[in-house]
Amino acid sequence: MQMDGGIRVAVPAHITGFFSVHRADDPLETGSRGAGVTLADAIHVDIEPADESTIVLDGREVDIPAVDHVLDRFSIEAAVRASLTVPVGAGFGVSGAVALGTAFGVNQLARGRYSENEVVAIAHVADVTAGTGLGDVVAQHRGGIPIRIEPGGPGYGTLDGIPERRQVEWLCIGELSTEEIISGETEIINSVGARALAGLREEPTLKRFMHESVKFAREAGLVTEALETIIRDVEDAGGSASMAMLGETVFAVGDGLSSAGYDVTTHDMATGGVRIIDPSRAD
């Protein structure tokens, strides 16, 4: 496929509050149920034609298997440069976001013939196949506060959302391996995750989302001691916080964390999904 010029795509980050894992033979049918929040414009991806593909994350050359999968699918060589306002390996769905941004960018630059749902499907399959995410891509594409009702990419998964918007605060104290946890024993996660989803669907509000998220994190035994201390501090100050799935990260909606005295990063929620900036090509 031939490409012209260069293109920049802004993609939301996605923090999962709770989830359950659903595997199928087809990676497009594989995914997760659950819910999370999306953070506006958290990841910028620049795509340019190149003789050999490279992936640079905040100035450092890295390997992101999900992005390799996307480039392979388009049979294209490209220089992918991503700049982040969120940390890697900390529960923000960065792999999925860079894969999604790359898929949109490459499709537009290469004057591809894929529809938007097909582009999302390519990125979802890439993230699932790489083992780095199960639901981030579809959530990032929807924006807002996505509820993943049925697992999988476009055509299989179904999404709803919570019709509220607040700022999101977060504080990261370490990394966790998504791949290790979602490829391991997920029986407890699946049963607690299904209960959390049923609770949220009864009352699809942000307040209930935070309640179900922290309950899930504790019952699934994923909360580290350091995270538990921070979450309790927020609760003692009258707010609610939970843990990003999967990272050593605490998040809160509104000003829960800063009110409890923590030094945080604040994001607006993403309105919708991917934003293509300055396509710089004439018709």
Add this chain to the structure above:
Amino acid sequence: MQMDGGIRVAVPAHITGFFSVHRADDPLETGSRGAGVTLADAIHVDIEPADESTIVLDGREVDIPAVDHVLDRFSIEAAVRASLTVPVGAGFGVSGAVALGTAFGVNQLARGRYSENEVVAIAHVADVTAGTGLGDVVAQHRGGIPIRIEPGGPGYGTLDGIPERRQVEWLCIGELSTEEIISGETEIINSVGARALAGLREEPTLKRFMHESVKFAREAGLVTEALETIIRDVEDAGGSASMAMLGETVFAVGDGLSSAGYDVTTHDMATGGVRIIDPSRAD
């Protein structure tokens, strides 16, 4: 239902390029297939609790039956004030946008228990029942360049999109009645609309969208002489333009209209759907 404070919601406008009409007994199943472009933040809706409901559009009290339907559904009295950057009755889906903004605003203020899809469904049913729109609400909620593959609100309709983003230019020279045209004889519209959709799905690009839109407008016999003159001027200047369904409005992507010497209004495409601004309430 009780409400606190006030809330502002920004909703995209939606210009339909081509469509076909699909009626069912249930207004949630009723809708249209087709495709269009969404214009970011084109309509702002402010909602405040009130003793008696009023709807004010750019400072003038008006009647918008779709908004009445939404307020009835929530059993609520509210002061709805909308400010527009697009004209009314000119093919921008203003009725649907104000209904959608009202539904989001009222649900959040009243601490409603509806999910996002349910809020969208309420606004879709309101617009359909009022006879003012068939697909604007679901398109505005998706943002970007929505393709309405299957008609109807959430749970029935299915959407895809064109994964490109460009600026949109438009020029309005008069009004047309949506209600009159979509409630009348739609046999020709439906057959030309179905062909246009099949063409776009073969090649889901902006270029093809503009091609199918202008072909649809001409074959359906909807293009007035004044509109045809402007569209030809754009084509003569090497661009492509079409007619907004349904208004005496010409739109172009990129700089088609301004390059042909017309004085236009320019919008960014909407990334995603509804934006809730400053919810101004603590948890």
